Amino acid sequence: MVRLFGPLVGLFFVAALLLSFGVGAYNAATQPTPPSAEKLFHMHPKDVKFSFDGPFGTFDKAQLQRGFKVYQEVCSNCHSLKQVAFRDLGALGYNEAEVKAIAKNWGTKAQTFDPKTGDRGERPNLPSDHFPPVYYAGQGNPPDLSLIAKSRHGGAQYIHSLLTGYVDQAGYKNEAGEELLKKFPDAKTPDGLYFNPYFANLNLAMPQPLTSEGQVTYSDGTKATVDQMAMDVSAFLTWTAEPKLDKRKQTGWPVLGFLLAATVLAYLAKRNVWADKH
Amino acid sequence: MSFPWANEYKPSHPLMQWIDEKLPLPRFVYNAVGAGYPVPRNLNYMWNFGVLAGFALVLQIVTGVVLAMHYAANAGVAFDSVEHIMRDVNWGWMLRYAHANGASMFFIVVYTHIFRGFFYSSYKAPREMIWLLGVVIFLLMMATAFMGYVLPWGQMSFWGAKVITGLFSAIPLVGPPLQEWLLGGFAPDNAALNRFFSLHFLLPFVILGVIILHVWALHIPGSSNPTGVEVKQESDTVPFHPYYTAKDGFGLGIFLMVYCALVFFAPNLLGHPDNYIPANPLSTPAHIVPEWYFWPFYAILRAFTSDFLIIPAKLMGVLAMFSAILVWFFLPWLDTSPVRSGHYRPLFRKFFYALVIDVLVLGYCGGAPAEEPYVMISQIASMYYFLHFLVILPIVSSIETPQPLPFSITEAVLGKDEHATLAPATPPSAPAVA
Numbered sequence: 001m002v003r004l005f006g007p008l009v010g011l012f013f014v015a016a017l018l019l020s021f022g023v024g025a026y027n028a029a030t031q032p033t034p035p036s037a038e039k040l041f042h043m044h045p046k047d048v049k050f051s052f053d054g055p056f057g058t059f060d061k062a063q064l065q066r067g068f069k070v071y072q073e074v075c076s077n078c079h080s081l082k083q084v085a086f087r088d089l090g091a092l093g094y095n096e097a098e099v100k101a102i103a104k105n106w107g108t109k110a111q112t113f114d115p116k117t118g119d120r121g122e123r124p125n126l127p128s129d130h131f132p133p134v135y136y137a138g139q140g141n142p143p144d145l146s147l148i149a150k151s152r153h154g155g156a157q158y159i160h161s162l163l164t165g166y167v168d169q170a171g172y173k174n175e176a177g178e179e180l181l182k183k184f185p186d187a188k189t190p191d192g193l194y195f196n197p198y199f200a201n202l203n204l205a206m207p208q209p210l211t212s213e214g215q216v217t218y219s220d221g222t223k224a225t226v227d228q229m230a231m232d233v234s235a236f237l238t239w240t241a242e243p244k245l246d247k248r249k250q251t252g253w254p255v256l257g258f259l260l261a262a263t264v265l266a267y268l269a270k271r272n273v274w275a276d277k278h
Numbered sequence: 279m280s281f282p283w284a285n286e287y288k289p290s291h292p293l294m295q296w297i298d299e300k301l302p303l304p305r306f307v308y309n310a311v312g313a314g315y316p317v318p319r320n321l322n323y324m325w326n327f328g329v330l331a332g333f334a335l336v337l338q339i340v341t342g343v344v345l346a347m348h349y350a351a352n353a354g355v356a357f358d359s360v361e362h363i364m365r366d367v368n369w370g371w372m373l374r375y376a377h378a379n380g381a382s383m384f385f386i387v388v389y390t391h392i393f394r395g396f397f398y399s400s401y402k403a404p405r406e407m408i409w410l411l412g413v414v415i416f417l418l419m420m421a422t423a424f425m426g427y428v429l430p431w432g433q434m435s436f437w438g439a440k441v442i443t444g445l446f447s448a449i450p451l452v453g454p455p456l457q458e459w460l461l462g463g464f465a466p467d468n469a470a471l472n473r474f475f476s477l478h479f480l481l482p483f484v485i486l487g488v489i490i491l492h493v494w495a496l497h498i499p500g501s502s503n504p505t506g507v508e509v510k511q512e513s514d515t516v517p518f519h520p521y522y523t524a525k526d527g528f529g530l531g532i533f534l535m536v537y538c539a540l541v542f543f544a545p546n547l548l549g550h551p552d553n554y555i556p557a558n559p560l561s562t563p564a565h566i567v568p569e570w571y572f573w574p575f576y577a578i579l580r581a582f583t584s585d586f587l588i589i590p591a592k593l594m595g596v597l598a599m600f601s602a603i604l605v606w607f608f609l610p611w612l613d614t615s616p617v618r619s620g621h622y623r624p625l626f627r628k629f630f631y632a633l634v635i636d637v638l639v640l641g642y643c644g645g646a647p648a649e650e651p652y653v654m655i656s657q658i659a660s661m662y663y664f665l666h667f668l669v670i671l672p673i674v675s676s677i678e679t680p681q682p683l684p685f686s687i688t689e690a691v692l693g694k695d696e697h698a699t700l701a702p703a704t705p706p707s708a709p710a711v712a
Contacts, residue, residue, distance in 0.1 A: 002611035003672050010668025013601065014661050016586040016594050021657040023584045028650045055543045083361045143555075146361070150546060151554035200564070241554075244364070244371040251372070252542025259538060263531030266524070273524040277319060277516060 037184040041174050043197040045154035045161040050235055058246050059239055061093040066218050067236025068092060070229050073216050074209050075145065076107070080134040083146035084240050087127040091243060099127050108132040139192045140205025149234070149241040156234040161198040163230040166208040169195035281500070283512040285313045310497060316515035317522055318503035320691050324398075325501065326529035327391035332489060333530060334384035339482050341377040342426075349429065351475035353468040356431035357556045375545040381423055382548045383537050385571035388416065392606075397630055398506060399618040404499045406610040411492040413606045415485055420572070420603075422481040425474040427569055428466070432553030437566045439466040439474075445579075448593040465559065505690045506618025507683055511697060514687035565647050573644025574637050575599050578663065580648050581656040598660065605667040612667060615675035622681040626674050629666060636662045 051060040068089065071081070086103035094102070109122040110129050125132065136142050149155045169189050172180045174197075180187060189195045193203040210226045210233075218224050239245070287308040289295045298305055308314045348367050350359040363370035392412070395401055401409035424442060428435045443466060446457040462469025500509060509515055516522075540547065548570055552563050568576055582594040589597075605612075620627045636659050643656040689695035 002608050003614070006605075006608060006612055006668040006672065009601065009605075010664045013594075013598050013664045016582055016584070016589075016598075017657045017661045017664075019586055020582055020584040020591070021654060021661075024650070024654055024657065028654070033650070083358070083365065088365070147554040151551050153551055248371065248375075248542055248545070252538065255538050255542060256535060259531060259535045263528065263535060266528040266531045270524040270528045273520045277521070 037180065037187040038200060038202055040176075040178065040183070041172075041180050041187075041197055041202060042200060043161070043165065043174075045157040045198060046164075048157055048160055048231065050156055050231070050238070052235070052238060052245055055249060055252070058249070059235065062220055063232050063235045064092045064239050065094070066220065066222060066229075067232035067234070067239075069218065070210075070216050070233040071145070071236055074229075075233065076131075076134065078134060078136045078138070078142040078206075079145045080142075081131040081146050081240060082133065082144055083130070084243075085128065085130045086125060088243060092239070096127075103127050103129065106132070108134065138205075142206070145237055145240065147241045149238040151241075155241075156238045158198065159234040159237055160230045162196060163208075163210055163233070164227055165196050165198035166194060167197065172197070280309065280314075281316045281509065281512075281515065283515075284309070284316050285517055287312075287314055310493075311523070312519045313517040315497070315518040316509070316512075317501050317518050318509055318514060318687050319516045319521070320503050320505065320687050321501065321522070321525075322504050323525075323529065324390070324394040324504075326526055327387050327394060329526045330387045330529060330533050331384065331391055333533070334380060334387055335482065335485060335489070337380045338377060338384060339486075341373050341380060342479075342482070345373050345377055346479060349475075351429065351472050353431060353471050353557075356429065356471060360430045372541070375541045378549065379537065379540045379545060381426065382540070382569070382571065383533070384419070385423070387533070388419065389571070392416070393634065396609075396633070397620040397627075398502060398504060399613060399615075399620070400502050401609045402613070402618055403610065405496070405502060408492055408495045409610060410607060411488055411495055413603065415488050415492060416606075417603060418481055418485045418488065422478055422485065423569065423571065425478040425481075427553075428471065428474050429478065430553060431471060431557045433555040433557055433561070433563050434550050434553040434566070434568075436466055436557035436559065437563055438568050439470065441566055442568075443470070445592075445596045445599075448590070448596045450593070502618065503687055504619055504621060505684055505687060506622070507685075507687060507690070510686045511688065513692075513695075567645055570641070570645060573642070574640040575602055575644070577640040577644035577652075577656040578602050578660045580644075581653065581660040583653065583657075598664075602663060605664070609667070609671075613671045613675045615678060615680065617680040617683065622683055623678060624681065625678045626671075629670055629674060632662065633666050636666070 051057055051063065071079075086099060086106070089099050089102060090096070103125040106125045110125050110132055112121040112123050113119075114121065134142070149159060152158045154161070169180065172195070174180070187202060189203045193205055194207050195203055210229045213223070213225050215226075216224050216229055222228060242248075287298075287305045289298050289304070294304060297303070345363065348359065348363045348370065350356060360374065363374050365371075367373070395409065395412070424438075428439045443457055443461055446460060447453040449456060458464060460470075461467075462473060503509075550567065550569075567573070576599075579595040579599040582591050582598060585591050586594050615623065615626070617623055620630055639659045640656060640663065643652045643659065646652040684690040685698040686695050689698060
């Protein structure tokens with residue numbers, strides 16, 4: 001019974017697939033889909049190295065502090081950081097007093113609500129508070145940056161490439177030498193958007209945020225070039241996404257080391273047990 | 279199976295004798311996985327994967343139960359509760375990565391275990407029931423994993439749930455009302471999330487129950503072995519303990535090393551970045567894909583792009599995707615060759631390797647965008663998949679000339695067996711690695 005109906009069922013599906021394949025192949029041959037502007041002109045992130053790359057990498061706390069300063073002075077005007085609490089900043093090397101001060105002096109205050117009167121009010125942030133929401137009234141929808149490094153392909157490299165990748169669209173050519181506006185006149189950046197080939201859709205609502213050297217003054221004296229600021233904020237945003245990165249790798253090595261030793265012993269024990277049977 | 283020469287459980291300590299009289303659990307363990315369970319002596323490392331699968335389930339249950347102490351299954355807070363686990367719960371990040379990567383390891387191990395079954399025809403008589411229970415376990419695993427992935431309520435969680443629950447609407451007549459009833463609404467929302475959490479907590483224990491039946495069914499005939507020749511005599515076997523407890527211990531060490539390398543050094547390698555974006559019903563991701571272990575079936579689902587006879591393409595895809603697993607139920611009756619092991623079936627072996635490559639191709643296409651050339655490749659690969667199980671295997675098992683089998687396991691391992699009634703001029707070799 002099975003050997004009768006089985007092949008029939010199989011041939012049923014194969015027939016449906018042949019039909020789909022035929023129709024698809026015919027369409028692909030007669031009306032091939034031309035590659036889109038995004039496919040031809042989108043750039044993959046630049047290969048830059050960070051201190052936390054690889055199985056041995058760790059965060060550079062000084063870099064994280066610089067990155068936080070960039071976030072504070074540039075990005076926090078539009079982007080929230082709601083998964084991070086002020087107290088978490090202690091991991092960047094700030095002491096308790098500094099963390100309290102950062103929280104207290106943060107521009108947007110915490111909301112309060114008095115259940116007896118129904119009044120809404122404000123109070124300065126405490127270290128236990130999360131970074132408050134950001135109310136942005138302009139064009140576009142600035143995403144929360146807490147997890148941006150894990151929610152985009154390329155992570156920190158993507159963020160760095162995006163921040164440093166703004167170019168003039170007029171005359172822009174890709175690596176093959178094709179000019180974007182000649183090939184795809186419809187890809188002209190609409191009003192209110194900005195051209196950036198590292199962005200998936202090529203045009204995004206965020207204007208170039210890091211425009212000039214010295215835009216942020218670093219307290220450790222590092223030269224605040226656009227590239228440096230981009231690297232630092234990318235590292236900081238990797239920390240906001242993965243605050244336990246250092247702990248994770250630090251735990252991983254003893255665990256793997258133990259397992260390697262135990263597996264070697266288990267192998268020798270297995271050989272011992274099987275000695276008379278081989 | 280208790281072969282006649284099995285060691286007998288003889289407790290010497292008075293306490294153990296007391297327990298044996300009142301509740302013979304130690305005796306049960308001794309006879310099931312101890313020195314009282316004879317197992318073929320020639321099992322290779324492909325036989326490690328059943329135990330590893332059981333271990334992976336225990337791992338998932340332990341990490342999952344602890345995660346459930348901190349997770350909140352409400353659409354407004356689910357995503358944030360997972361971030362709370364990652365940031366604030368002590369070792370929460372480790373539990374979360376352990377559970378997510380544990381699911382991947384579970385599927386790696388189970389797929390290897392299943393393909394062992396394909397190659398060595400473990401599904402053949404007298405082991406059909408073990409195989410059927412195994413396919414049931416796999417279906418339950420897929421349901422559990424699907425619902426588990428929805429729980430963080432990220433973009434892929436939501437949209438994956440939307441796609442897969444949307445398949446129910448393809449069923450004629452009852453489809454749309456059935457979909458609404460299952461979801462508790464018109465689209466995945468808080469109702470769906472809550473019931474998925476409940477079922478995701480429940481199903482692993484159902485899986486545990488079916489595994490108990492699966493191992494019980496195995497212990498009736500005992501394990502098969504790489505030659506496919508059944509156990510005949512004492513020299514064919516060794517007691518499970520210490521021989522296979524030792525071998526499984528080593529296998530477990532390798533498993534744990536691979537697993538911990540993932541958890542501690544590449545925890546997001548097998549995941550999709552989009553799931554770190556909170557679910558937004560108004561923003562469809564560019565490419566909706568499930569986790570990697572569903573990719574072969576996703577490719578089969580998306581391969582059906584044309585309506586066929588009276589059946590719409592969407593329904594064809596759904597029927598094919600489920601049939602792709604349901605055909606496994608019928609394997610004991612599709613493959614009728616009396617020879618079990620692929621080592622002695624040269625023609626069958628070639629098609630087995632073709633199947634492995636085919637499934638890998640399907641897997642790659644399942645993770646790729648639904649564009650040409652991937653759709654055409656999935657169509658061809660899906661054709662081969664159904665042909666393999668439903669047309670090729672029955673034909674091959676009828677027309678093939680298998681190689682001569684060894685008389686017994688003893689002959690295969692030691693080169694000769696005194697009990698062989700017709701001693702061959704030259705002893706057949708042990709199964710060559712094909």
